[in-house]
Amino acid sequence: MDKIRVKVGMASCGVAAGARDVYLKLEDHIRQHSLPVELSKTACLGMCFIEPLVELTGSDLGKVTLGQVDQENICGLLDEYLANKVPSSNIVQAEKLDAPYNGLLAKQKRIVLQNCGVIDPLSIDDYEARGGYQALKKALTLPPGEIIAEVKDSGLRGRGGAGFSTGLKWSFAAAAKSPKKYVVCDADEGDPGAFMDRSVLEGDPHKILEGMIIGAYAMGADEGYIYCRAEYPLAIAHLTVAIAAAQERHYLGKNILGTDFSFDLAIKEGAGAFVCGEETALMQSIEGKRGMPTIRPPFPAESGLWGKPTNINNVETWANIAWIILNGAKAFRQMGTEKSPGTKVFALAGKIAGSGLIEVPMGIPLRDIIYKVGGGMKTEKPFKAVQMGGPSGGCIPAELLDTVVDYDSINATGAIVGSGGMVVMDEGTCMVDVARYFLNFTQSESCGKCTFCRIGTLRMLEILTRITEGKGELEDITRLEELANNIIKGSLCGLGQTAPNPVLTTLRYFKHEYLAHIEDKRCPAGVCTALLRYEINPAKCVGCTACARICPVHCISGSARQPHVIDQSRCIECGACSAACRFDAIRKG
Amino acid sequence: MEQDLSKLDAILPSYQGKHGVLIPLLQHTQSILGYISRDAMRYLAEKMGIPAAEIFGVATFYSMFRLRPQGKHIIRVCKGTACHVSDADGIKEALIKNLNLEPGEETTRDMHFTLLEVACLGCCSLAPVIMIDDQTFGKLTPEAIPAILDKFRTEEL
Numbered sequence: 001m002d003k004i005r006v007k008v009g010m011a012s013c014g015v016a017a018g019a020r021d022v023y024l025k026l027e028d029h030i031r032q033h034s035l036p037v038e039l040s041k042t043a044c045l046g047m048c049f050i051e052p053l054v055e056l057t058g059s060d061l062g063k064v065t066l067g068q069v070d071q072e073n074i075c076g077l078l079d080e081y082l083a084n085k086v087p088s089s090n091i092v093q094a095e096k097l098d099a100p101y102n103g104l105l106a107k108q109k110r111i112v113l114q115n116c117g118v119i120d121p122l123s124i125d126d127y128e129a130r131g132g133y134q135a136l137k138k139a140l141t142l143p144p145g146e147i148i149a150e151v152k153d154s155g156l157r158g159r160g161g162a163g164f165s166t167g168l169k170w171s172f173a174a175a176a177k178s179p180k181k182y183v184v185c186d187a188d189e190g191d192p193g194a195f196m197d198r199s200v201l202e203g204d205p206h207k208i209l210e211g212m213i214i215g216a217y218a219m220g221a222d223e224g225y226i227y228c229r230a231e232y233p234l235a236i237a238h239l240t241v242a243i244a245a246a247q248e249r250h251y252l253g254k255n256i257l258g259t260d261f262s263f264d265l266a267i268k269e270g271a272g273a274f275v276c277g278e279e280t281a282l283m284q285s286i287e288g289k290r291g292m293p294t295i296r297p298p299f300p301a302e303s304g305l306w307g308k309p310t311n312i313n314n315v316e317t318w319a320n321i322a323w324i325i326l327n328g329a330k331a332f333r334q335m336g337t338e339k340s341p342g343t344k345v346f347a348l349a350g351k352i353a354g355s356g357l358i359e360v361p362m363g364i365p366l367r368d369i370i371y372k373v374g375g376g377m378k379t380e381k382p383f384k385a386v387q388m389g390g391p392s393g394g395c396i397p398a399e400l401l402d403t404v405v406d407y408d409s410i411n412a413t414g415a416i417v418g419s420g421g422m423v424v425m426d427e428g429t430c431m432v433d434v435a436r437y438f439l440n441f442t443q444s445e446s447c448g449k450c451t452f453c454r455i456g457t458l459r460m461l462e463i464l465t466r467i468t469e470g471k472g473e474l475e476d477i478t479r480l481e482e483l484a485n486n487i488i489k490g491s492l493c494g495l496g497q498t499a500p501n502p503v504l505t506t507l508r509y510f511k512h513e514y515l516a517h518i519e520d521k522r523c524p525a526g527v528c529t530a531l532l533r534y535e536i537n538p539a540k541c542v543g544c545t546a547c548a549r550i551c552p553v554h555c556i557s558g559s560a561r562q563p564h565v566i567d568q569s570r571c572i573e574c575g576a577c578s579a580a581c582r583f584d585a586i587r588k589g
Numbered sequence: 590m591e592q593d594l595s596k597l598d599a600i601l602p603s604y605q606g607k608h609g610v611l612i613p614l615l616q617h618t619q620s621i622l623g624y625i626s627r628d629a630m631r632y633l634a635e636k637m638g639i640p641a642a643e644i645f646g647v648a649t650f651y652s653m654f655r656l657r658p659q660g661k662h663i664i665r666v667c668k669g670t671a672c673h674v675s676d677a678d679g680i681k682e683a684l685i686k687n688l689n690l691e692p693g694e695e696t697t698r699d700m701h702f703t704l705l706e707v708a709c710l711g712c713c714s715l716a717p718v719i720m721i722d723d724q725t726f727g728k729l730t731p732e733a734i735p736a737i738l739d740k741f742r743t744e745e746l
Contacts, residue, residue, distance in 0.1 A: 012712060013725075016712050016725030017715060190709070191709070193709065195709075195713055230653055231709075231710060268613075269613070271651035271653040272651045272654075273650060285612065288612050306608065347713060350674055423670045423671055425674060
């Protein structure tokens with residue numbers, strides 16, 4: 001029998017769900033009873049909705065994953081596993097047994113996440129044991145041009161959102177003549193509702209390092225930065241440990257692995273500004289300035305950090321590099337579609353049963369992601385829309401659920417693939433409120449440089465706010481569209497150019513909801529509080545007249561033993577009727 | 590509140606003469622002093638030879654920098670998309686009510702708590718989420734708020 005191994009998922013969200021207590025309890029239990037068990041920590045196992053997660057391997061039962069465990073039950077479950085008995089509860093996935101979530105992995109393809117939730121992210125040995133740094137060793141034997149050609153042939157497109165060809169971008173930086181060049185990893189994951197990069201940074205930091213070292217070698221850079229948002233303290237801690245370990249093994253520093261290639265890497269902590277995800281703003285921020293975008297050209301590949309050629313890629317892009325070098329462009333192209341090869345990591349959140357981190361081949365229909373990989377809806381309420389691309393993206397409605405996920409098909413819906421946040425919304429979500437929410441976000445994150453973005457988004461926000469308050473007028477829809485088009489034209493960077501997308505897509509697919517707010521002063525989803533009204537449910541009303549008698553403005557009428565009605569024009573919304581009703585027939589909705 | 594700005598002297602040499610240090614320097618300053626006062630900005634300007642206006646510009650640009658004294662415990666309410674659709678507003682209201690904050694006020698008068706909003710904590714599956722200091726609390730309801738805050742109140746007794 002193999003050694004029994006116990007892994008506890010301890011990424012940020014696992015810890016928030018109580019994984020640390022579970023780990024400490026296990027440590028104690030194993031020590032007290034001198035159990036022949038190897039206990040370790042790993043990062044994100046992907047199934048955030050049933051954390052804390054513990055994975056057991058090594059017995060004849062095969063791999064068993066337990067979910068929603070706690071301090072009380074974990075030791076008993078481990079003892080059962082050790083005795084070769086099927087744990088009596090909490091099994092969520094299992095290799096040889098039926099388990100409720102075995103199906104979730106079937107449609108996934110893990111390249112970027114291949115080590116996440118498998119290795120101890122603090123152990124460089126674990127990473128090397130899974131083939132880590134083999135790609136770097138191979139790359140150092142190849143001429144830089146060949147590496148760039150391989151990345152270009154793979155068809156890898158920037159995973160930060162824009163989807164630009166990575167190989168092409170690299171070739172620009174490689175062509176720039178300069179004794180000093182930089183490579184940068186954009187880990188300033190700021191989209192609300194997205195946590196892919198956090199999971200990779202926390203779960204497999206060496207993979208990003210390896211990608212960056214290969215990139216630096218290919219482009220001729222000798223210095224690099226990882227710009228990570230300060231809200232991710234665990235990611236920063238893991239990167240710091242990883243960089244030190246890589247230096248010790250000569251993967252970083254002077255004369256890497258005995259070659260004449262040298263490369264140093266440092267972490268720069270962000271300070272909380274969404275716009276710094278834009279590459280020119282990010283560079284301003286690394287230089288210690290206000291993170292405001294600059295005019296391109298010159299592009300970073302010619303003149304970037306401190307005026308030197310610079311190449312910036314997103315976390316997930318870097319995390320694909322080692323795999324491509326090791327397995328070749330052809331193997332990479334076997335996944336995904338012709339124009340969008342490879343896989344994409346998505347963070348599933350919102351009203352979906354299986355919220356968490358998934359990686360799927362490009363070209364998979366949205367419907368499969370939501371109903372197969374994500375396990376369907378969390379609530380009884382039906383699916384309404386999926387929001388993709390965060391504040392730069394849009395809401396895709398139910399009738400477009402058969403859209404396949406690749407850059408071009410998603411763009412055609414008005415949304416974008418973006419960095420990979422997917423927030424699922426049900427009928428209880430008001431689309432005007434969602435549009436207002438995103439505009440509020442981009443409005444407060446606009447750096448203020450371009451007038452259209454700075455003031456235009458504020459005007460849009462004001463209009464949306466008054467619509468949600470029931471003070472909108474029909475002309476507001478034209479005003480929103482006009483402002484949106486001008487903001488797109490008049491903004492320098494991606495933040496402004498995409499800020500109107502959430503409004504434009506909701507107007508395109510959910511115009512009836514805008515009209516209900518404007519014409520009927522009604523919020524169909526029952527979210528906009530200013531529009532909620534007391535209403536009597538005729539199915540529940542028995543006609544006891546209690547409400548009519550207590551109403552201070554006498555606006556409730558009806559005969560005894562018949563359902564009553566509220567005259568909305570006179571109602572002062574005092575709530576007395578609802579409190580007086582003994583049949584739960586009067587509700588604000 | 591008078592601050593002992595000389596506490597900063599020890600950290601300054603490691604930043605002098607290097608490029609791109611202003612943001613890390615301000616982060617370090619905030620971790621020592623708790624917030625970045627105007628006096629601290631002037632002090633840094635003088636010692637580092639950076640224009641005070643530039644320091645003010647950077648300190649006010651990034652949301653992480655606090656320009657006013659902060660409470661002992663920092664509460665961050667996540668306003669990410671998943672939290673928004675899971676009633677983060679209701680959680681915030683419950684916090685404001687329990688902390689007895691006036692509109693526009695972010696720190697309690699006893700300087701015990703500061704209430705802030707944050708764009709996204711990245712724990713979307715636990716929505717709605719708040720973070721108090723470095724502890725995250727997820728799957729919250731407005732009713733759960735008083736008990737959580739009480740824990741941070743009684744710990745000091």
